[in-house]
Amino acid sequence: MMIVGGLSQDYRAAQLHFHWGSSSSPGSEHTVNxxxxxxxxxxVHYSMEYESINDAKNQPGGLAVLAAFIQEGPELNPTYEQLLSHLREVEEEGKSIEIPGFDIHGLLPQRLDRYYRYNGSLTTPPCxxxxxxxxxxxxxxxxxEQLAVLENTVHSEHDHILQLNFREPQRLNGRHVLTSFKSPIGGRRGPGAAPDPAVVSPAPGDSTSHRSGQGAEGSGAHALSTGDMLAVIFGVLFGVTAVAFLVYVRKTRSRNQRLGSENKSVIYKAATTDENLA
Ligand SMILES: [Zn+2]
Structure with a gap:
């Protein structure tokens, strides 16, 4: 599996993993609002400019991670079941198992064109x-049931259930979080969509993160589609035409007014002259 296009380099998939919480506490690494x-x-993917993930992992832009939130739904997810059904066989640390191949594309959401993007770090040491x-x-x-399996099956050292394996969000420190879509602030949200606006991983009380998020919004950081570009161009053309028309109407009217007053004064003078003559 590779990421081709959209980033400045192409990336090859190396591994995938999960972060989770417990039955009483959610465990995603990113947060939205x-x-x-x-x-x-x-x-996790590494840049194809490098031989291996080891060579790439500490280079700028060396890694690319595709991430998606997991939430509870009404139905069993058949693709995830192909992993989760084997989890009991590796519940102790250090165990491994081979499972039949399947299309891991199905582990990601259906819509891959709507995403947040930013530059960040690994969430495990050395980060x-x-x-x-x-x-x-x-x-x-x-x-x-599937969420419960994810949260309660794998054990860490000393027979503790391995839970809440996420790193706390980090400060944005001036970084921009970009979106590939217009954030429908206050608008309706589709089913299964993460809430907006597009501020990811803000540390609590970090006002900078909100400014950054809005900056990314306001500075036109979305990828504009051809339709959007055409709409902008036609909008500008319409505006210029309207202004030109108004200027023309104004000029014509003031010339007519000037002509009108000149005509009146001429007639008036003539009449006065006539009267004086009379
Ligand atoms: Zn991770």
Whole structure:
């Protein structure tokens, strides 16, 4: 699996993993408007300019991660079931198992054209700041039972259930979070869509993050579609034509007024002359 186009380099998939919480606490790594989701999937890619993920991982732009929120839905997710049904076989640390191949594309949301993007870091040590993050706006849904399997099966050291394996959001520090779509602030949201506006990973009380988010919005950071561009061009053309027409009407009217007053004065003078003569 590769990411081709859209970024300055092409990337090859290396691994995927999950972050989750517990039955009482959500465990996604990203938050949107401080809202955390039950879980998150990360598909880690490395730049094809490097031989391996090891060579790429500490280089600027060396890694690209596709991320999606996992939330609870009414139905069993058949693609995820192909992983989750084997989780009991690796519940102890260090165990591994081979599973039949399947289309891992199905682990991601259907709509891959609506996403947040920013430059960030790995969320596990050594937390290299080398990641092009792409976080999809559409979420993936697991049934309540599937979420419970994800949250309660794998054990860490000393027989503790491995839960809440996420890193806290970091400050934006002036970085812009871009969106591939217009954020419908106050508008209606489609089913399964993460809430807007497009501010990802703001640290609580970090006003900079909000300014940055709005900056990305306001500075036209969305990828404009051809339709949008044409609309802007025709809008500007219409505006220029309207202004030119108004200027023309004004000039014509003032010339007519001038002509009108000149005519009157001429007639008036003539009449006066006549009267004086009489
Ligand atoms: Zn991760």
């Amino acid at each position: 401080a809202q955390r989701f039950p879980g998150e999937i990360h598909v 290299y700041q080398s990641v092009n993050w792409t976080l999809f706006n559409q979420t993936v849904s697991l049934s309540q």
